[in-house]
Amino acid sequence: MNVHYEIATPAHLSALLDLQEAFYAIDHYPFNHPKAEGVMRHFLQTPALGIIWVIKPAPEAEAIGYLAFTFCYSFEFGGKIAFLDEFYLKENFRGRGLGTQILSYALEQAKALGLQVLHLEAERHNQAGKALYHKFGFRDHDRHLMTKVINSEQEKEK
Known part of the structure; x- marks a missing residue:
């Protein structure tokens, strides 16, 4: 099965939020729909932040997943880098x-x-x-990803 990729636009907002909510439910992450909608809308309207691809089995089909890059810059790695911040595929399309x-x-x-x-x-x-990521050459960087919440609203949700 081949899939079709579309660069997400605000027209994809509703489908993306449904997919994101399902993704977050896997690990019981909190999902605040109004907040997620605002964050997603801002991201989709600000290309400098990154890019999301909506994944479909065919161009006119319903979305079955999404892939999101968020951009940043690294002196250590010599320029523009990204986080593959979210990668979700509906369960019945896995395997x-x-x-x-x-x-x-x-x-x-x-x-x-x-x-x-x-x-x-x-x-x-x-x-x-x-296992999939290792197959593609991703490696543990022998460092810990550490997080400090700055916005008090984020802290309340944890």
């Missing part, structure tokens, strides 16, 4: 080799965008995801 196909596409896009490095996070329990 068919689509993850491999989609990650190949993501790496092609990373090169086309002139990225030096692509980072990602994987949940410790996500063995299938980690």
Whole structure:
């Protein structure tokens, strides 16, 4: 099965929020729909922040997943880098080799965008995801990703 990729626009907002809510539910992350809508809308209207691809089995079909790059800059890695911040595929489409196909596409896009490095996070329990990422050359950087919440609204949601 081949998939179709569309660069997300505000017209995809509702579908993206449905997918994101399902993604967050996997690990019981809080999902505040009005807040998520505002964050997603801002992201989609601000191309300098990154890019989201909506994944579909065919151009006119319903979305089955999405892939989001968020951009930043690194002195260590020599320029523009990105986080593969979110990568979600509906459960009934997993296990068919689509993850491999989609990650190949993501790496092609990373090169086309002139990225030096692509980072990602994987949940410790996500063995299938980690195996896929290792297959594509992603490695544990032997560092800890550490987070400090700055916005008090974020802290309230944790």
